[in-house]
Amino acid sequence: MTYPNGQLSEEKVFKDPVHRYIHVRDKLIWDLIGTPEFQRLRRIRQLGTTYLTFHGAEHSRFNHSLGVYEIIRRIIDDVFKDREHWDNGERLLCLCAALLHDLGHGPFSHSFEKVFHLDHEDFTRAIILGDTEINKVLRLMGKDFPKKVAEVIAKTYENKLVVSLISSQIDADRMDYLQRDAYFTGVSYGHFDMERILRVMRPREDQVVIKHSGMHAVEDYIMSRYQMYWQVYFHPVSRSAEVILTKILHRAKHLHEENFPFKTQPEHFYSLFKEEINVKDYLKLDESVILYYFQTWMEEEDDILADLCRRFVNRNLFQYVEFNPHLQMQQWMELIQLFKKAGIDPDYYLVLDSSSDLPYDFYRPGEEEERLPIHLLMPSGELRELSRESEIVEAVSGKRRTDHKLYFPQDLIEDVSTRKKVKEQIQEILKKSY
Amino acid sequence: MTYPNGQLSEEKVFKDPVHRYIHVRDKLIWDLIGTPEFQRLRRIRQLGTTYLTFHGAEHSRFNHSLGVYEIIRRIIDDVFKDREHWDNGERLLCLCAALLHDLGHGPFSHSFEKVFHLDHEDFTRAIILGDTEINKVLRLMGKDFPKKVAEVIAKTYENKLVVSLISSQIDADRMDYLQRDAYFTGVSYGHFDMERILRVMRPREDQVVIKHSGMHAVEDYIMSRYQMYWQVYFHPVSRSAEVILTKILHRAKHLHEENFPFKTQPEHFYSLFKEEINVKDYLKLDESVILYYFQTWMEEEDDILADLCRRFVNRNLFQYVEFNPHLQMQQWMELIQLFKKAGIDPDYYLVLDSSSDLPYDFYRPGEEEERLPIHLLMPSGELRELSRESEIVEAVSGKRRTDHKLYFPQDLIEDVSTRKKVKEQIQEILKKSY
Amino acid sequence: MTYPNGQLSEEKVFKDPVHRYIHVRDKLIWDLIGTPEFQRLRRIRQLGTTYLTFHGAEHSRFNHSLGVYEIIRRIIDDVFKDREHWDNGERLLCLCAALLHDLGHGPFSHSFEKVFHLDHEDFTRAIILGDTEINKVLRLMGKDFPKKVAEVIAKTYENKLVVSLISSQIDADRMDYLQRDAYFTGVSYGHFDMERILRVMRPREDQVVIKHSGMHAVEDYIMSRYQMYWQVYFHPVSRSAEVILTKILHRAKHLHEENFPFKTQPEHFYSLFKEEINVKDYLKLDESVILYYFQTWMEEEDDILADLCRRFVNRNLFQYVEFNPHLQMQQWMELIQLFKKAGIDPDYYLVLDSSSDLPYDFYRPGEEEERLPIHLLMPSGELRELSRESEIVEAVSGKRRTDHKLYFPQDLIEDVSTRKKVKEQIQEILKKSY
Amino acid sequence: MTYPNGQLSEEKVFKDPVHRYIHVRDKLIWDLIGTPEFQRLRRIRQLGTTYLTFHGAEHSRFNHSLGVYEIIRRIIDDVFKDREHWDNGERLLCLCAALLHDLGHGPFSHSFEKVFHLDHEDFTRAIILGDTEINKVLRLMGKDFPKKVAEVIAKTYENKLVVSLISSQIDADRMDYLQRDAYFTGVSYGHFDMERILRVMRPREDQVVIKHSGMHAVEDYIMSRYQMYWQVYFHPVSRSAEVILTKILHRAKHLHEENFPFKTQPEHFYSLFKEEINVKDYLKLDESVILYYFQTWMEEEDDILADLCRRFVNRNLFQYVEFNPHLQMQQWMELIQLFKKAGIDPDYYLVLDSSSDLPYDFYRPGEEEERLPIHLLMPSGELRELSRESEIVEAVSGKRRTDHKLYFPQDLIEDVSTRKKVKEQIQEILKKSY
Secondary structure: OOOOOOEEEEEEEEEEOOOEEEEEEEHHHHHHHOOHHHHHHHHOEOOHHHHHOOOOOOOEHHHHHHHHHHHHHHHHHHHHOOOOOOOHHHHHHHHHHHHHOOOOOOOOHHHHHHHHOOOHHHHHHHHHHOOOHHHHHHHOOOOOHHHHHHHHHHOOOOOHHHHHHHOOOOOHHHHHHHHHHHHHHOOOOOOOOHHHHHHHEEEOOOOEEEEHHHHHHHHHHHHHHHHHHHHHHOOHHHHHHHHHHHHHHHHHHHHHHOOOOOOOOOHHHHHHHOOOOOHHHHHHOOHHHHHHHHHHHOOOOOHHHHHHHHHHHOOOOOEEEEOOOOOOHHHHHHHHHHHHHHOOOHHHHOEEEEEOOOOOOOOOOOOOOOOOOOEEEOOOOOEEEHHHHOHHHHHHOOOOOOEEEEEEOHHHHHHOOOOHHHHHHHHHHHHHHO | OOOOOOEEEEEEEEEEOOOEEEEEEEHHHHHHHOOHHHHHHHHOEOOHHHHHOOOOOOOEHHHHHHHHHHHHHHHHHHHHOOOOOOOHHHHHHHHHHHHHOOOOOOOOHHHHHHHHOOOHHHHHHHHHHOOOHHHHHHHOOOOOHHHHHHHHHHOOOOOHHHHHHHOOOOOHHHHHHHHHHHHHHOOOOOOOOHHHHHHHEEEOOOOEEEEHHHHHHHHHHHHHHHHHHHHHHOOHHHHHHHHHHHHHHHHHHHHHHOOOOOOOOOHHHHHHHOOOOOHHHHHHOOHHHHHHHHHHHOOOOOHHHHHHHHHHHOOOOOEEEEOOOOOOHHHHHHHHHHHHHHOOOHHHHOEEEEEOOOOOOOOOOOOOOOOOOOEEEOOOOOEEEHHHHOHHHHHHOOOOOOEEEEEEOHHHHHHOOOOHHHHHHHHHHHHHHO | OOOOOOEEEEEEEEEEOOOEEEEEEEHHHHHHHOOHHHHHHHHOEOOHHHHHOOOOOOOEHHHHHHHHHHHHHHHHHHHHOOOOOOOHHHHHHHHHHHHHOOOOOOOOHHHHHHHHOOOHHHHHHHHHHOOOHHHHHHHOOOOOHHHHHHHHHHOOOOOHHHHHHHOOOOOHHHHHHHHHHHHHHOOOOOOOOHHHHHHHEEEOOOOEEEEHHHHHHHHHHHHHHHHHHHHHHOOHHHHHHHHHHHHHHHHHHHHHHOOOOOOOOOHHHHHHHOOOOOHHHHHHOOHHHHHHHHHHHOOOOOHHHHHHHHHHHOOOOOEEEEOOOOOOHHHHHHHHHHHHHHOOOHHHHOEEEEEOOOOOOOOOOOOOOOOOOOEEEOOOOOEEEHHHHOHHHHHHOOOOOOEEEEEEOHHHHHHOOOOHHHHHHHHHHHHHHO | OOOOOOEEEEEEEEEEOOOEEEEEEEHHHHHHHOOHHHHHHHHOEOOHHHHHOOOOOOOEHHHHHHHHHHHHHHHHHHHHOOOOOOOHHHHHHHHHHHHHOOOOOOOOHHHHHHHHOOOHHHHHHHHHHOOOHHHHHHHOOOOOHHHHHHHHHHOOOOOHHHHHHHOOOOOHHHHHHHHHHHHHHOOOOOOOOHHHHHHHEEEOOOOEEEEHHHHHHHHHHHHHHHHHHHHHHOOHHHHHHHHHHHHHHHHHHHHHHOOOOOOOOOHHHHHHHOOOOOHHHHHHOOHHHHHHHHHHHOOOOOHHHHHHHHHHHOOOOOEEEEOOOOOOHHHHHHHHHHHHHHOOOHHHHOEEEEEOOOOOOOOOOOOOOOOOOOEEEOOOOOEEEHHHHOHHHHHHOOOOOOEEEEEEOHHHHHHOOOOHHHHHHHHHHHHHHO
């Protein structure tokens, strides 16, 4: 398979704060980056609502996608090329899959997927296979090429080595986002010696493995990941913003179904509400559009919608306490009743949020699915699963960790003036939980 | 002057990639950060269209404003406190002015100001003095306090030492943006030893001066600034995006004045078009709103508006050649005629853009005004202007440097099929200029 | 207690790659740094033989001592000052103890201490209390002051809070060396958010504790420490150099006792050999002096001494295999016999080296002694030992980890030409062990 | 030309703080690094006495030599390979010349060369061509190979492109030392975008040129160089240490010629004093040996020698004032007389030190010789000398800058007790100069 005018006359580079430069020599890659569908990723933040906690985290999925591409390019061109088990005929396929793996993400993915029962992976596939500029460019490589790219991303492609490059527990996706998210948030976690890890990656028939001598660098990577999850990705303040976002979407849908006379009609949401959105409409969604609606809705007549939108836009978030729904079922019931008595709708203002269970593979918004374990290549040639060799990894893997929080608007509770007793009861329960 | 509940019970910190942490101990500052007017700066990029050239440059003015505040806080608390000439009663005033100095910036400031004859400094003043949350918080310090803050920012405040902290050729504003913009773009310019510069700053009656021993650190800062201007701020690709943005605004205004039947009416622009915008409407503008319009306008019936919007949103920018309007007046005239013959409206598709003259003080979008020169404090106690001591600074200062470029859509020219001769003539002129 | 001319007229700074600047305002500190005993630390490498593995690790104990001082200074001046439990009258005492804690280290401490049965802590005390410039400077603070400094370093000082600042499991010593050793070796481990840790340190009656909110930063520090031990401090190649160094010292002592006619007499070693060295002679030892002897001894008539010195100086080290002395006693015995048959003296050329056991507190050359556990200050005011709160720390603490290696000179074995059978037997045993 | 067993079975890497990793694939390079002559560079500091000013600057010429090798390797393997004008048959020659270019440096080169009229370049050649391990390894490439390597380093090799890679105004030598010295001193100068510069280097028949688009990165490099010279390399405190070092050597030579009864005979210096040193003896010199002598000489009976050695070893340096020998000839004469009257030998205690003139090419200790100018490759294919295109470079190039300082021991002057008048006169002259 070759692409018409396969190589650019001169290599193009993007300045990148994480990898210094992103290098593009293949015209195919250059053309993909230039499509409207790929450029749209500039308008979707990599970390959703996290910028409301870590103000530096304003970077987009466009950045991250380029980064994943660059890591894969280095693995293939600097490490795998000419090694046994590696077929360089898969190179462009890998690069395309790396570049496009997040193509189907919408604005604030996590909340949108939950509320509207979407799956960004379906949209990735649909954009690659549908009537899009991306598809037109990919098809120049051959009629079957778009399908192959989609299969690699969906992990159904027959060459499992290729799949594991793109999706495993130590793939280019994770190596990029850990470093990138650490860079933009400014936290000191997220550093590990990627250059070393790339150098010890080896192709095998059905997966990428890591030379044993690189085990400690991998340990460091695993620990970075652990810290990033609990320090950044699951930060309770970001989750507060997400809780409010989710409730805005619920409220808008509810009002639409009740024929509420919006001043600014939710046109971009119609098909989302019906859960019948097609690719064309989906591609019109981005975070600018969503924020436009939230801002204009701050002036709708519905108090709940207007209030929630103001909270999100002006970052006046909910407070939270630790709250275990299994052990505190009774308080939960009481609080619902007390909120009602106080005139605060618990459907929108009293929200339990549990950070999903942690299996061996740490959870990340939108990445629930299983990924392949990491195998070490021992000096003897034998393969051993990482946690059998590393006591640190063994210590943190396989264990579930759950975090339950109850979110509520402290200011509204404090404003309850007519029913002093109710207010005090609410405050007492919430205090005890702390 | 004291603020009610002046100190937070516990210091708050923001994680910041540039300064590591932003420290807030004063309740006044905390409350200002929480206002909707200040939060709005999250939705305005620090570097306008630069993210289309340097993909990392997606950071907001919110970030920068916190950074300027932090630098001023360090100067005052770590260096100036207890020194002669410094009155710590001005501390909170300085901190407020630092935090709020960019408050009046709108979306894509540079283009908006040019097209609609606005001045972000007017809006900064208006927001500080008007009926806003910011004003309410500031007034708690005393009736006159908002006015003082506005005066410091406007450089009319009587204590010139305070003014020079906020606005001079080596003020906290510049020290923050050089480092921050370098960090987020990922370029290797923009580094200098700020810690050293802060340590050698000294208060004098009417200005901040720099101890002579810190001269080389200041030289390094000046050179960083020089490189950032020509490598980042004046990058021809970002200017191409700005040219298109400007033309979109012109076209939309023109269509509105012609009563064009927009599918998506430019409601947020009405008062801008009339050049009668008030603070309340101004505050509704941010880059999400603008991008929302540009995206919906991609489907308007007007070909020019739709095309320009598509170019901006999908990053399909204009190409450029060096072009000196003074020396190439004739070609300019010819090109206009040729474009007309080719059916490409030169009013929108043939744009001369000159990077403004460079006085001693390097130009930056939206900062044309003069700033104070830098004075060195010699061991003898005497003050000397920097460029008299430093041959490097002398070499780069005072000299004007101009850069003229002509922007045009190469693809449209290549598509001219009916008038082959015209196309060739256009291409020949544009090639010669290169 | 006050020091004559207590404050410098102008703060002095040292440029430091790790902490950016080391700040000195107290004349006492400045004078201590200027003593010959302290300057001698410039001629003793921080990491002994590690520079033969990581070529950047050429930094001296002088650097590290300044770094520890600076960290303590920041804790006291920026965090502890004016807090309950903290008596600022202890400030100078702490700073002196921090600066001088490693004063008694000699050249290649670890090996010298083992061979000559020395303890650098004894020398630290002796230098502080003896007839030295250091003592003269300290006595200006009061007759008892040197004794107090020595007590803090020896951990016998009555104020245990002061002791724990200087020696605990998260003291300034460790925070400096982890970062510094990582910086100079260039490894990517060793990074943690020290600024955050300093901010959450709190004085209690008898120890420094860490606010619970800083737990994750401490976890990161513990993991850095773990990685630095196994990746850098226990690196088998550095241990190979140390093995050779130890054998040189043994051989020289042996030859001296046998009245071997050295061309270059080991004058600096006489009292070491007798194990009767006094402070004055001890202070004449540094790594230049040792390397001078090793170089001249390369030309002694004794083959073993000359060979070992050439190996050390020219970095022609021993090879190694994993070897468990408990399980492989028989091979060990066989190897000794085979070496003898091959004409290679096993006393000098067959060396078992076990990295000492790891208790809860990771072992580091010269720091075998127990240190205080880390206590978290919970929101409730209660103290909890770190490993009870952190599952990561729990996973790595308390566990012993041992690493046994057998060192030998591969080239000598390969050169065994006369007894082919013996050579093969040796090679077979050594291969099997691998 | 091929080397026996040309490629290592597995690439070796050195962890390097500046370039992250140094990669070695060629057995020739590996074997050269293992020679005693190359290992000796570990015992010679890269920046001589600078570590007495910047305590981090303890790094050796070994480090720098590996760094230069790595830069050349990247240029050849990543940029030049397969380009016109580049003959990959020169690859190993370039790598060897890069690795070995500083091989002839002795301890504290600058002072030793001045006092004993040596030239490290002569020794580099002599070591490469003489009876050394280096020569043995090189000769495996062919009988003429050592001579070629020596020619490249001496800039007499016929292929001038090869010469310019190793020695020009933007060669690998300078790019490494600027970054490395900045890293180890910790100063914020010395940063530039080397990766970019490497990418825009292009081979021409007789030199390396720089693509015009990389001009600004080169400007940044030139400015880094300028700052490093005046901030680090010419730092007056390091020069003070060098002045003392020079005087020690003079004194020792003088005493030796006078048959002074040294307790520790200067055996390693005998042939230096006679200026008849051969390669074998030269290779025995390193900074450990020199420091050994200086320490033992602190106890010689000669007051001047002992005092100067104590000053150097204990870092009790000379003070200095600005002093122009041309304008202040009379004061100079007076001071000499006054010193004599005060009993302080002006031959050793009153030293004028002028930082050598700066031609276009900034001066650096031991690199007086001219280097090639930098040429830009314009889009037209034309070559233009850098300073014609860059106004910044133009501003700093070609200008001489001289710095004269007078060094003297303030403490000795203050101790002059018998002749109060003389003391006052000395102090007055020295004060006036300041």
